Amino acid sequence: MLKVGITGGIGSGKSIVCRVFALLGIPVYDSDFRAKWVMQHDPVLRENLIQTFGEKVYDTAGLLNRSYLAAVVFNEPEKLRLLNSLVHPRVREDFLNWSANQTQAPYILKEAALMYESNAHKQVQKIITVSAPLNMRIERVQQRDTHRQQTDIEAIIAKQLPEEERLQRADFVLYNDGQQLVIPQVVAIHKKLLTLSTQ
Known part of the structure; x- marks a missing residue:
């Protein structure tokens, strides 16, 4: 079975993207x-x-x-x-x-914020990175986790792989930047993964 990793920095929107894949019938393993x-x-x-x-x-x-x-x-x-x-x-x-x-699915997703740091990337064949601008990510986390201070969020980001490296290592990049629609990007990647899963 094709195993696909999905990663991105805190506040990038991995969970929303995974929910769309789940609606398409793809099982999602939430590592956290x-x-x-x-x-x-x-x-x-x-x-x-x-x-x-x-x-x-x-x-x-x-x-x-x-x-x-x-x-x-x-x-x-x-x-x-x-x-x-x-x-x-x-x-x-x-x-x-x-x-x-997960024997009935064409492929499965493993969601992990620390995909490379935890060596989870070694368990998957392809990786999707969800990307968003840093200021937007911080703003999202502040709205979601009202108990966190900006310094706390920045400390978490500092412990994660730099965005440039995540993008370089990705097989697919999905932009959740408020400029591009998420669902059409998910559908396009889904179609490519369905093709790969039959090869």
């Missing part, structure tokens, strides 16, 4: 959502997280304490790398299990 699910439900990962970051990683109800974990790793590059080294392999395995069940 599944990572949270795996951290909550994978017993091996749970044990590793507790041993590495302490009992507070999960609250008294056994739920992942995301705010605690974020506070521990956000400004500590070494601890963030350690967290990713524990989580990313389990998410890769989860994706393999998920994709094995």
Whole structure:
């Protein structure tokens, strides 16, 4: 089966684009959502997280304490790398299990903000990058995540791959810049991927 990655910086509009693909009948694996699910439900990962970051990683109800974990790793590059080294392999395995069940689809999408940083690009054959101007991305995130300060958003962007590099490495670029309509671009890429999936 053809596996296609979809990526883009924070605020680029990946989720909206994925919803359009889903309406076309294409299964979408949301790496961010599944990572949270795996951290909550994978017993091996749970044990590793507790041993590495302490009992507070999960609250008294056994739920992942995301705010605690974020506070521990956000400004500590070494601890963030350690967290990713524990989580990313389990998410890769989860994706393999998920994709094995998508037998009816012509191709599948894996959505990941950190497509290259997490080595998720090695699990797909083609990559779509969703692109939008930086100021527009920051504005979108401020509207969506009212709790975030602009400095927080800029810190997240600084941890992501530069836009120029994402564009250079993409097989398809979809512009979500307010100038070009998204749906016709999705349909055009969808048609090309359908052709590729039969080759």
